[in-house]
Amino acid sequence: MAVGRLTGPLALLMPGQSAQYQGMGSGLYRDVPEFAQLMDELFLLMGAAGDELRSDWLAASPRVPIDHADRSQPLLFAIDYALGRLLMDWGLRPTVLLGHSIGELAAATLAGIFDPASAVRIVRHRVGQFATVPAGGMAAVAASRAQVQPHLRPGVDIGAINAPRQTVIAGAAEPLRTTLATLRRAGFTSAPVPSTVPFHSELLRPVAVAAGPLLASLPVRSPQIPLVSGYTAGYLTDAEARDPGYWARQPVDPVLFWPALTTLADAGPQLLVECGPGNGLTTLARRLPQVRSGHSEVLALLGPPTGPSREAEQLAAAAARLGISPP
Numbered sequence: 001m002a003v004g005r006l007t008g009p010l011a012l013l014m015p016g017q018s019a020q021y022q023g024m025g026s027g028l029y030r031d032v033p034e035f036a037q038l039m040d041e042l043f044l045l046m047g048a049a050g051d052e053l054r055s056d057w058l059a060a061s062p063r064v065p066i067d068h069a070d071r072s073q074p075l076l077f078a079i080d081y082a083l084g085r086l087l088m089d090w091g092l093r094p095t096v097l098l099g100h101s102i103g104e105l106a107a108a109t110l111a112g113i114f115d116p117a118s119a120v121r122i123v124r125h126r127v128g129q130f131a132t133v134p135a136g137g138m139a140a141v142a143a144s145r146a147q148v149q150p151h152l153r154p155g156v157d158i159g160a161i162n163a164p165r166q167t168v169i170a171g172a173a174e175p176l177r178t179t180l181a182t183l184r185r186a187g188f189t190s191a192p193v194p195s196t197v198p199f200h201s202e203l204l205r206p207v208a209v210a211a212g213p214l215l216a217s218l219p220v221r222s223p224q225i226p227l228v229s230g231y232t233a234g235y236l237t238d239a240e241a242r243d244p245g246y247w248a249r250q251p252v253d254p255v256l257f258w259p260a261l262t263t264l265a266d267a268g269p270q271l272l273v274e275c276g277p278g279n280g281l282t283t284l285a286r287r288l289p290q291v292r293s294g295h296s297e298v299l300a301l302l303g304p305p306t307g308p309s310r311e312a313e314q315l316a317a318a319a320a321r322l323g324i325s326p327p
Contacts, residue, residue, distance in 0.1 A: 006297055006321050008271045009095040011264055012087075012110075013285065014080040015276040016101030016255075017138075018193045020072040024277035025079040026058055027308030028315060034089065034327075038082035045120040046074070067194040069130045073102050077123050080106035080276040081116070083301055087275065090324045094273075098228045098264050100257050100281060101160075101199060104250065112224040113241050125214050126251060129207040136198030138170040139180055141190045151186060153179045159200035160255035163284050168193060168255075170201035200254050208248045215244035233259035257284070265290045273322070274300040 028035045043050035053074055056062040064071050080103050084094070088110075099107035102123070109119040138159055141148050145158055148167045152158070156171030156179045169179060176198070180190055198204070220242050227236040231249070233256045240246045264272075265288045272291070274282040279300035290296040301318045302311055319326050 005323050006271050006299060007323070008269055008297070010092060010322075011096045011098065011270050011272050012084055012094045012107070012275040013261075013272055013281040014084065014097065014099035014103035014107045014110075015274065015278060015281050016076060016099065016103040017072060017195050017199055019100075019103075019276055019278045019280050020066050020076055020194065021277060021305045022062070022066045023308045024066075024075070024305070025082075025302075025311070027311030028083075029058070030308065031312035032086075032315065032326075035082055035086055038085050039078055042078045042082070042116060042120060045117050046124060049124065067196060069195070069197045070127055072195070073127050073130075074123050076102050076276065077106050077119070081109050081119070083275045084110040087273075087301075087322075087324075090319065090326055092322060092324060094225055095270070096226045096228060096264060096267070098230065098257075098260055100230055101250070101255050103276060104227070104230050105247075106276075107227055108223070108241070108247075110225065111227055112221050113227075114218065114220060118218040118220075121214065121218070122211070122247065125211055126207060129210050130197050132206060133197055133203055134172050135196075136170065136172045136201070136203060137176055138168055138193035138195045138198060138200075139176065139190045140193055141167050141169060141180075141183055141188055143167055143183070143188045147188065148183065151179060151182045151188075153182070155203075157201040158254045159198075160257060161259065162255075162257050163287055164258065166258075166284070168200070170198040170203075172198065172203060199251055202252065204251045208250075208252045211248040212244060215247050218244075228260045228264045230255045230257055230260050232256070233263050235263070257281075261285060261288065265296060269295045271322075272296060272298045273318075274298070274302075277302060277305070279304050 043054045097107035153175040155175035159170035160168035222238045229236045282298040282300045
């Protein structure tokens with residue numbers, strides 16, 4: 001893609017589990033005061049847990065690894081949301097949002113479905129419940145859902161459809177290991193997804209059940225910005241936005257990211273901007289026919305991990321391409 005200003009309707013893609021890496025966003029926290037203020041507001045809403053999270057996030061030697069759900073989930077939510085708010089504070093108005101897993105909760109907060117305090121309560125409740133889930137993991141398989149499905153062992157589920165030939169599976173440790181061995185014998189390659197929790201598997205059903213009362217008690221609004229659902233692959237309806245069950249099932253139901261991305265891209269030419277750590281979602285979006293043909297374009301705000309010292313520079317470069325001059 002030629003370097004220059006990008007124009008067109010703005011779609012924000014907000015990443016989830018597997019996008020995390022040590023130090024993500026910490027350079028922005030140090031060098032971009034507006035981002036730091038937004039992050040601090042979220043840490044404050046988390047109470048003492050927020051102080052501990054921030055301290056570990058900024059530490060040279062964190063006490064808890066970034067791939068642990070206690071760290072990855074709240075930090076991904078916070079960074080996605082803070083970056084989205086930052087763009088809006090700088091004058092950009094997204095026309096549509098699409099989040100992957102925890103990224104959808106950040107998108108829902110950006111769209112006004114949940115206020116930040118309610119969203120933080122949801123994240124904290126989920127993270128607390130993950131401790132009750134049996135040990136397990138996730139893996140990305142270079143195959144379609146139809147190719148993977150016959151090889152699944154009991155205790156392993158389809159976790160996400162990220163691309164036509166990229167299917168994530170999740171489950172308990174031993175059945176997952178057996179399933180991956182079976183897939184290898186069948187000629188399929190795979191790679192681990194960095195996660196200590198088997199997200200989007202039936203093992204998390206108790207987490208969804210436990211979240212029901214909390215979600216039913218929280219105030220919700222209709223989305224002020226349209227969302228494409230990562231779980232239905234259609235535009236989120238007002239009824240879905242107000243349904244506690246929809247949000248409770250998020251950690252359990254498979255993420256239909258590629259079908260949702262296709263729905264978004266079919267709306268017409270637009271600019272797909274990854275609003276969070278890394279460039280995993282824009283890498284997937286480059287496979288869209290609309291992007292390959294040049295009708296839509298992609299941009300990652302931070303790009304591939306290059307270290308905290310370059311994050312402010314990367315964000316400034318992305319902002320310039322979006323036609324905004326940050327203060």
